[in-house]
Amino acid sequence: MIVMRSKLILRVVSKLLIPFILLFGLYVQWHGDFGPGGGFQAGVIFAAAFMLYGIIFGLGTLREVLPAWLTRSLMSIGVLLYAGVGVVTMLRGAHFLGYDVLASTPTGGQHVGILLVEAGVGITVFSAIITIFCAFAGRAAADVNPSDDYIDEAE
Numbered sequence: 168m169i170v171m172r173s174k175l176i177l178r179v180v181s182k183l184l185i186p187f188i189l190l191f192g193l194y195v196q197w198h199g200d201f202g203p204g205g206g207f208q209a210g211v212i213f214a215a216a217f218m219l220y221g222i223i224f225g226l227g228t229l230r231e232v233l234p235a236w237l238t239r240s241l242m243s244i245g246v247l248l249y250a251g252v253g254v255v256t257m258l259r260g261a262h263f264l265g266y267d268v269l270a271s272t273p274t275g276g277q278h279v280g281i282l283l284v285e286a287g288v289g290i291t292v293f294s295a296i297i298t299i300f301c302a303f304a305g306r307a308a309a310d311v312n313p314s315d316d317y318i319d320e321a322e
Contacts, residue, residue, distance in 0.1 A: 181223045188216035196289050197282075206285035210292025217293075218300050226304045235301070238294040245291030252283045 192212035199205030221229035252264065259268040266280025267273040 206288030248287030
């Protein structure tokens with residue numbers, strides 16, 4: 168009885184908390200070129216929100232929201248976005264990741280380039296952490312008895 172109530176409280180609190188964690192992740196992602204933060208930190212924050220979701224609601228529910236094919240695809244998309252920015256700058260006559268050529272002004276090019284590269288890093292880090300978490304959580308879940316979740320602590 169007590170464990171079931173605890174689970175209910177955890178589920179309600181996490182449903183309230185996860186949107187704010189994701190919002191903070193967006194702030195860190197898009198504020199990273201002006202201050203502390205950026206793609207890596209934002210990717211970790213986003214992954215933490217989804218890991219909390221997976222811990223509270225179960226790995227199966229997390230995999231319904233983020234199937235394995237999606238996280239693998241996101242890893243590839245993030246790396247391709249990062250590398251693609253570098254290739255585009257080389258095709259425009261600059262060095263790899265020489266952002267100045269990405270817009271009409273060097274400052275605009277720097278801004279566009281950094282935003283795209285940081286987005287690629289964030290996507291890659293998020294999907295890699297979720298993939299690793301699901302791999303370890305799936306292996307650990309095979310060793311756990313599902314009926315252990317509903318032990319009445321009052322007994």
